Amino acid sequence: MTSSGAPLQAPIGTHDVLGPASAEWEGLIATFAQFAYRFGFSLIISPLFEDVAVFNRGIGEQSDVAKKEMYVFSDRSDRTYALRPEGTASVVRAFVQHQPNTPWKAWYVTPAFRYERPQAGRYRQHHQLGVEVLGTDDPAVDVEVIALAWRFYEALGLRKVRLLINSMGHDDCRDGFVQLLRDHLSSNASKLCDEHGRLWSENPLRVLDCKKEACRAVTDSGPQLPDHLCDECREHFDRVLNGLSALGISATRDPRLVRGFDYYTRTTFEFVSDSIDGAQNAIGGGGRYDKLAEQLGGKPASGIGFGSGIERLLLARTAEGVQQVLLKRDLDIFVVDTTGVDAATPIVDQLRRAGYAVDRAYDGRSMKAQMKVADKSGARLALLLGPQELAGGQITMKDLRNDDFSNSQRTFDLSDLVANIAKQLEE
Ligand code: HAM
Numbered sequence: 401m402t403s404s405g406a407p408l409q410a411p412i413g414t415h416d417v418l419g420p421a422s423a424e425w426e427g428l429i430a431t432f433a434q435f436a437y438r439f440g441f442s443l444i445i446s447p448l449f450e451d452v453a454v455f456n457r458g459i460g461e462q463s464d465v466a467k468k469e470m471y472v473f474s475d476r477s478d479r480t481y482a483l484r485p486e487g488t489a490s491v492v493r494a495f496v497q498h499q500p501n502t503p504w505k506a507w508y509v510t511p512a513f514r515y516e517r518p519q520a521g522r523y524r525q526h527h528q529l530g531v532e533v534l535g536t537d538d539p540a541v542d543v544e545v546i547a548l549a550w551r552f553y554e555a556l557g558l559r560k561v562r563l564l565i566n567s568m569g570h571d572d573c574r575d576g577f578v579q580l581l582r583d584h585l586s587s588n589a590s591k592l593c594d595e596h597g598r599l600w601s602e603n604p605l606r607v608l609d610c611k612k613e614a615c616r617a618v619t620d621s622g623p624q625l626p627d628h629l630c631d632e633c634r635e636h637f638d639r640v641l642n643g644l645s646a647l648g649i650s651a652t653r654d655p656r657l658v659r660g661f662d663y664y665t666r667t668t669f670e671f672v673s674d675s676i677d678g679a680q681n682a683i684g685g686g687g688r689y690d691k692l693a694e695q696l697g698g699k700p701a702s703g704i705g706f707g708s709g710i711e712r713l714l715l716a717r718t719a720e721g722v723q724q725v726l727l728k729r730d731l732d733i734f735v736v737d738t739t740g741v742d743a744a745t746p747i748v749d750q751l752r753r754a755g756y757a758v759d760r761a762y763d764g765r766s767m768k769a770q771m772k773v774a775d776k777s778g779a780r781l782a783l784l785l786g787p788q789e790l791a792g793g794q795i796t797m798k799d800l801r802n803d804d805f806s807n808s809q810r811t812f813d814l815s816d817l818v819a820n821i822a823k824q825l826e827e
Contacts, residue, residue, distance in 0.1 A: 443506070547644070676719050
């Protein structure tokens with residue numbers, strides 16, 4: 401048991417985000433919401449925990465995330481749940497449950513929980529912005545979903561982002577390829593890395609994902625997925641590539657891009673940032689999952705989407721030195737009240753109703769103490785209310801960004817307050 405006095409800490413691999421850094425998060429989320437709205441998506445909010453079957457059936461019981469990283473727990477009624485390790489399976493579960501009209505376009509912002517080895521850019525609780533579209537396999541949707549991410553990254557000021565793309569085909573063409581890959585891996589098993597030397601036969605596609613040189617050398621000399629697509633899947637892929645090129649979005653084909661979840665079919669893609677460390681350089685990724693709705697017990701419905709890590713987007717912005725502020729979060733006004741009768745409350749209320757960001761001092765502290773807080777607050781203006789102002793129905797305004805004392809403050813009638821503030825803030 402923790403002794404009552406010991407300061408408690410956030411769990412390993414998680415972090416608190418406080419102001420002013422949290423303003424960047426707000427800006428990022430607000431910008432994404434704006435893009436999602438422009439592209440015709442509505443927000444979905446769904447539970448952070450689900451029946452563990454949603455993820456076992458969705459992302460695949462054999463995937464690393466389900467096997468090694470999921471936070472699984474029993475509740476007091478012995479039901480087995482998991483904290484969501486990603487957003488897609490829950491969204492598709494909700495689609496299957498509610499059967500909305502299709503095509504159905506949903507966006508989300510969500511924490512995701514994975515028991516990973518924490519390091520910069522890899523956390524046990526990270527946060528994703530994402531979209532999913534269900535009910536159509538039109539390649540134009542693949543293009544639209546990728547374009548949404550691309551335009552969003554542009555708006556964030558990111559310039560060092562590359563799009564990698566692949567097609568995994570559908571069941572038939574992929575099964576043929578997996579058989580060829582299996583044969584190739586079987587005759588080269590001794591050359592694979594330790595983990596895949598033991599495990600390659602459980603899911604040969606995972607070996608394509610492996611970053612170790614040994615596995616890369618073996619898979620380089622083996623069959624390549626895009627060479628084994630059926631005519632339909634090849635045509636779908638070509639239409640996606642042509643659609644992206646028509647929008648001026650350049651995509652690099654990457655035959656290794658099978659991604660970590662079992663639900664993917666056809667188009668898979670990833671956005672990598674050349675400004676952040678190799679192992680954590682994926683700022684977003686996604687793909688098609690045309691069988692997932694059925695795997696979760698629904699009617700057949702094709703789907704596609706992507707998720708993008710907020711922490712990694714912020715790392716990439718910092719690494720690229722992006723200066724642009726996404727959301728203004730500075731205070732306009734700080735109210736200092738030394739009247740002793742709380743004259744500040746109605747004035748603060750009036751200014752907030754007029755649309756200004758206003759804060760104030762509390763606890764009836766001295767003028768000096770309150771001015772110190774006003775200076776630290778980042779506000780552009782301070783309003784000073786003392787007994788003298790109160791008696792004369794007046795208020796003093798001080799420009800906190802002007803060091804010239806005689807020019808920085810003036811007193812006027814309270815009835816002219818909003819007009820004077822508007823004029824001063826425009827200057
Ligand atoms: P994912 O590639 O596993 O895909 O995650 C999406 C993004 O979340 C990654 O590109 C990365 O930016 C971020 N991310 C993942 N794990 C971590 C972590 N441990 N710490 C920090 N950031 C992380 C998915 O989750 C799929 N649901 C994407 C998708 C949507 N596919 C189809 N629709």
